[in-house]
Amino acid sequence: MSRKEQYEQQTEELLEPIVAGFGFELVDVEYVKEAGTWYLRAYIDKPGGITVDDCEAVSRKFSDVLDERDYIEDAYIFEVSSPGLGRPLKKEKDFKRSLGEEVEIKTYRAIDRQKEFTGILKDYDKDTVTIEYEDGSLRVFQKSEIALVRLALDF
Numbered sequence: 001m002s003r004k005e006q007y008e009q010q011t012e013e014l015l016e017p018i019v020a021g022f023g024f025e026l027v028d029v030e031y032v033k034e035a036g037t038w039y040l041r042a043y044i045d046k047p048g049g050i051t052v053d054d055c056e057a058v059s060r061k062f063s064d065v066l067d068e069r070d071y072i073e074d075a076y077i078f079e080v081s082s083p084g085l086g087r088p089l090k091k092e093k094d095f096k097r098s099l100g101e102e103v104e105i106k107t108y109r110a111i112d113r114q115k116e117f118t119g120i121l122k123d124y125d126k127d128t129v130t131i132e133y134e135d136g137s138l139r140v141f142q143k144s145e146i147a148l149v150r151l152a153l154d155f
Contacts, residue, residue, distance in 0.1 A: 007031045007072050011040060014069065018061050019044055024054065027083045028090060031076070038076035040066075043083040050082040089149045095124040102152040103131060107145050117141075118152055 001009070012029045019026040019042075027043040044050055044058060059080040066078060089095050089103065098121050105117045119131030122138060129149060130140045 003073075004031050007040065010069075010071055011042070014065055015042055015058075015062055018065070019058055022054065022057060024050070024058070027087065027094075031072075038074045039079060040072065040076050041079045041081065043081060043087070045083055045087075055080040055082070086150045086153050089151070092124075095121070095129070095149075098151060099123075104148075104150055104152045105129065105131065105141060105146055106148040107141070108147045109145065111141075111145070 008029045008031050011031070012026065015029065016026050024044045024046045027045050029043070030039075030041045032039050032041070042058070042062070044054065046054070059078065062080070063078065066072075087094075089098055101121055102118065103121045105119075107115050107117070109115070111117075117131065117139065119133045119139065121129070122132045123130040127143055128140050129143060129146060130138055132138050
């Protein structure tokens with residue numbers, strides 16, 4: 001396990017009870033370097049959406065834990081935010097919640113000369129994701145060939 005994955009996993013374990021205590025869902029944690037700066041980001045959600053005040057409450061409470069535990073060696077910025085409308089589906093609970101919804105799939109390499117696919121999420125397991133097109137046909141993707149799966153945005 002990489003240092004990045006260790007930081008994300010430890011953060012998730014420490015943050016989950018705090019987020020649940022507010023009645024929110026911890027959607028994801030990421031530790032990324034952008035423009036030379038490390039960011040530890042937590043994405044939270046709740047029915048009806050997350051507010052800035054919700055993010056601030058979680059941030060304040062978890063900042064004390066981060067100061068106390070001090071398990072990240074690098075200098076970093078801690079952020080709490082909403083996953084946004086086009087949130088990626090990463091965990092089993094994300095796929096389960098999205099069954100029957102329209103999703104966008106982007107693949108690493110072109111399949112039949114395209115890299116973007118849209119359809120209704122019909123099924124998933126640990127290795128595959130299945131969507132149904134408008135004409136009723138199904139397409140099964142190996143998770144290893146998928147760069148991103150997210151809810152489709154309709155405007």
